[in-house]
Amino acid sequence: MNAEQFHPEKLLAGGPAAKVYRGVETATGRKVLMKALLDEHESPHALDREKLQLMAPSLMQVRHPQIAGLITMIPTEDEFALIYDFMPGLNIRGFAAARTASAADIRALAVQLMHALFIGEQLHQPHGDPKPSNLIIADHPGGGLFMQVQDWGLSLTRSVHPPESLWFRAPELHETGTPTTQSDLFTAAGSLFCLATNSAPAQGDDPADLTQQWQAFDMGHALRHLRPDLDAPLIDWLTWLSRPDPRQRPHSAAQALDMLMTTMHTGFIYMPQQAPQMAPGTQTTPLNRPPAAPRPKTVTTRPPSGIESQSDPAPPARPPRSKKRVFAAVVLNLAALGLAAVFGWGWLSANGTALWKDLSAWAGRFKVETVSAPAATQPAAVPEPAAAKPPATVATTKAPSKSKSKPKTSKAKAARTTAEKSAESKK
Numbered sequence: 001m002n003a004e005q006f007h008p009e010k011l012l013a014g015g016p017a018a019k020v021y022r023g024v025e026t027a028t029g030r031k032v033l034m035k036a037l038l039d040e041h042e043s044p045h046a047l048d049r050e051k052l053q054l055m056a057p058s059l060m061q062v063r064h065p066q067i068a069g070l071i072t073m074i075p076t077e078d079e080f081a082l083i084y085d086f087m088p089g090l091n092i093r094g095f096a097a098a099r100t101a102s103a104a105d106i107r108a109l110a111v112q113l114m115h116a117l118f119i120g121e122q123l124h125q126p127h128g129d130p131k132p133s134n135l136i137i138a139d140h141p142g143g144g145l146f147m148q149v150q151d152w153g154l155s156l157t158r159s160v161h162p163p164e165s166l167w168f169r170a171p172e173l174h175e176t177g178t179p180t181t182q183s184d185l186f187t188a189a190g191s192l193f194c195l196a197t198n199s200a201p202a203q204g205d206d207p208a209d210l211t212q213q214w215q216a217f218d219m220g221h222a223l224r225h226l227r228p229d230l231d232a233p234l235i236d237w238l239t240w241l242s243r244p245d246p247r248q249r250p251h252s253a254a255q256a257l258d259m260l261m262t263t264m265h266t267g268f269i270y271m272p273q274q275a276p277q278m279a280p281g282t283q284t285t286p287l288n289r290p291p292a293a294p295r296p297k298t299v300t301t302r303p304p305s306g307i308e309s310q311s312d313p314a315p316p317a318r319p320p321r322s323k324k325r326v327f328a329a330v331v332l333n334l335a336a337l338g339l340a341a342v343f344g345w346g347w348l349s350a351n352g353t354a355l356w357k358d359l360s361a362w363a364g365r366f367k368v369e370t371v372s373a374p375a376a377t378q379p380a381a382v383p384e385p386a387a388a389k390p391p392a393t394v395a396t397t398k399a400p401s402k403s404k405s406k407p408k409t410s411k412a413k414a415a416r417t418t419a420e421k422s423a424e425s426k427k
Contacts, residue, residue, distance in 0.1 A: 029280035089138030128155035189241035233263035
């Protein structure tokens with residue numbers, strides 16, 4: 001098997017022609033069903049690999065919720081594998097041994113099986129062997145039971161059929177070997193009988209003996225005796241499908257489905273649903289590896305009785321960040337900074353000169369106001385000291401104000417002289 005695309009997780013069963021694994025697709029994490037085919041020297045019921053490769057394109061077109069779709073085929077020198085959609089569940093034989101299906105469940109599963117056979121009829125590709133082990137049943141999350149048909153068309157690539165296939169095989173196939181829709185309906189009726197009673201109508205290895213058993217078998221009488229809870233229309237419908245003569249059976253899967261729907265309760269509508277799936281992230285024990293040792297439990301101290309802890313619970317551990325995500329975030333931030341620098345430099349180049357002039361004018365005006373304000377509050381009688389020289393920039397701005405203060409000083413001196421003279425004259 002190609003370990004780069006699909007990886008086996010658990011061995012589910014060992015069939016007459018393949019080993020069945022539950023696997024995982026490494027790229028997406030979804031669960032898949034992997035069938036590793038056995039060689040001719042390993043099993044007398046092996047499948048013809050050359051015929052499978054020729055039929056693979058047509059088998060991949062058979063798609064329906066009630067059919068396990070063929071995803072791909074991996075033909076290698078060491079191992080030949082078929083990859084299907086995976087649905088967890090039990091085949092009819094395992095389900096009938098564990099649970100007893102109700103009459104309503106048998107009706108609903110019969111409708112689902114007829115829809116699957118109807119799809120094959122439209123594509124002119126009959127299943128060939130809808131025996132109990134090829135019909136998987138699971139509990140659907142939306143309610144009720146869900147059926148999925150597996151191994152579509154594989155019986156056409158087998159020259160020697162296993163015992164179970166012979167038990168439920170239509171009598172005409174023992175002679176012609178070419179499956180039809182009517183032969184699928186016969187095998188489907190036998191599988192539904194096995195679901196209801198957990199038994200097979202005929203058993204043996206000789207095709208002639210099996211044909212005689214089917215001709216002597218009365219499905220209606222057996223169901224009335226073994227399952228008295230089943231209604232008469234359903235029993236008659238199953239008896240119609242299991243006629244040994246194909247001319248006495250329904251002519252098509254569409255006719256069988258229409259007749260079954262007329263016997264359903266009023267208001268019943270078949271709504272195709274998605275098959276139950278296993279979560280992609282579900283962890284399972286790897287194949288051929290011992291289970292990991294259990295981790296020790298964390299011991300937490302319990303507060304004394306009567307005292308409740310007031311501290312908040314510790315926040316959950318933050319999952320580790322992916323290196324790719326961190327690298328992408330750094331690159332995006334650097335790119336954003338680079339764009340901001342480019343646009344900012346362009347704006348400064350276009351508007352830098354005007355902005356510098358405005359800042360210079362504002363700074364000059366601020367200096368003039370802050371220096372000239374104290375001079376206006378000084379008293380007129382106190383002259384400015386000669387030793388304190390203002391800075392060169394201030395002197396240039398206050399030059400006009402010094403020329404105005406000279407007349408004030410001369411007037412003060414004249415007033416002082418007049419006062420001295422008047423005092424001397426009084427003496």
